[in-house]
Amino acid sequence: MANMPEVNDLVLIKVKKILPYGAFCTMDEYAGREAFLHISEVAPRWIKNIHEFLNEGQRLVCKVHRIDVEKDQVDISLKRVTETEKKRKVNDARQQRRSAKLFEVALKQAKSTTVEAQDAKRELEAHFGDLTGAFEALGEEGAEALEEVKIEKGLAKALIEIAKKSIKTPTATLREILQLASYSPQGVDVVKDVLASLKSPEGCRMDVHYLGAPRYQITITAKEYKQVQKAFDRLHKAVEQRAKKDPLLVEWVAQES
Numbered sequence: 001m002a003n004m005p006e007v008n009d010l011v012l013i014k015v016k017k018i019l020p021y022g023a024f025c026t027m028d029e030y031a032g033r034e035a036f037l038h039i040s041e042v043a044p045r046w047i048k049n050i051h052e053f054l055n056e057g058q059r060l061v062c063k064v065h066r067i068d069v070e071k072d073q074v075d076i077s078l079k080r081v082t083e084t085e086k087k088r089k090v091n092d093a094r095q096q097r098r099s100a101k102l103f104e105v106a107l108k109q110a111k112s113t114t115v116e117a118q119d120a121k122r123e124l125e126a127h128f129g130d131l132t133g134a135f136e137a138l139g140e141e142g143a144e145a146l147e148e149v150k151i152e153k154g155l156a157k158a159l160i161e162i163a164k165k166s167i168k169t170p171t172a173t174l175r176e177i178l179q180l181a182s183y184s185p186q187g188v189d190v191v192k193d194v195l196a197s198l199k200s201p202e203g204c205r206m207d208v209h210y211l212g213a214p215r216y217q218i219t220i221t222a223k224e225y226k227q228v229q230k231a232f233d234r235l236h237k238a239v240e241q242r243a244k245k246d247p248l249l250v251e252w253v254a255q256e257s
Contacts, residue, residue: 139167201231
């Protein structure tokens with residue numbers, strides 16, 4: 001597991017210390033690494049008393065909006081998290097806890113030693129990112145998923161059996177409305193060219209639906225929410241780069257699902 005999140009990552013936090021101008025928090029998924037939630041990032045409106053919104057010990061879903069590597073500082077936001085993102089993150093955390101329990105069941109079934117358990121967890125996280133990713137791969141691919149993973153045979157067999165019985169391959173879908181217009185003499189051709197240049201990101205499925213000029217619905221589906229989110233980030237940048245070359249008006253509108 002990485003020891004530092006990336007900008008726009010959703011993180012589970014616990015409010016540690018509240019000050020008049022913000023709150024120091026710890027990030028559950030990053031070994032308790034500290035993050036700072038400024039009062040201006042708590043709510044979309046002006047706040048007079050931060051204690052009306054935060055309590056020490058409170059657990060929240062926040063979004064990383066700035067990282068200062070030199071100061072080793074992570075700044076997070078509560079107001080930038082949509083209800084859909086919150087639900088997805090909470091569900092993801094629930095899946096991680098479930099995966100940890102399934103891993104414990106496999107360890108008992110295989111009668112694995114403490115060293116074997118530690119080595120297996122390290123190997124699975126190195127290859128699949130986390131235990132949830134490992135179980136999803138095992139459920140979908142079976143033994144093939146472990147071809148390059150060094151795990152004791154008895155434990156590998158137990159993991160595959162449990163994955164096949166317990167895991168259903170999930171999908172994450174996000175939709176955004178792209179409003180795209182051009183006032184150049186060749187505007188129609190320019191817009192068509194931009195739409196034709198939109199490629200489905202690796203590991204994702206993308207669908208473009210015409211809603212009536214200048215609105216187009218973009219739908220991206222992948223196995224994980226983070227994949228979809230990053231795919232949209234890349235798509236935004238690609239369209240923005242194109243807009244710098246041609247006189248285009250571009251606006252993205254997220255759709256709650």
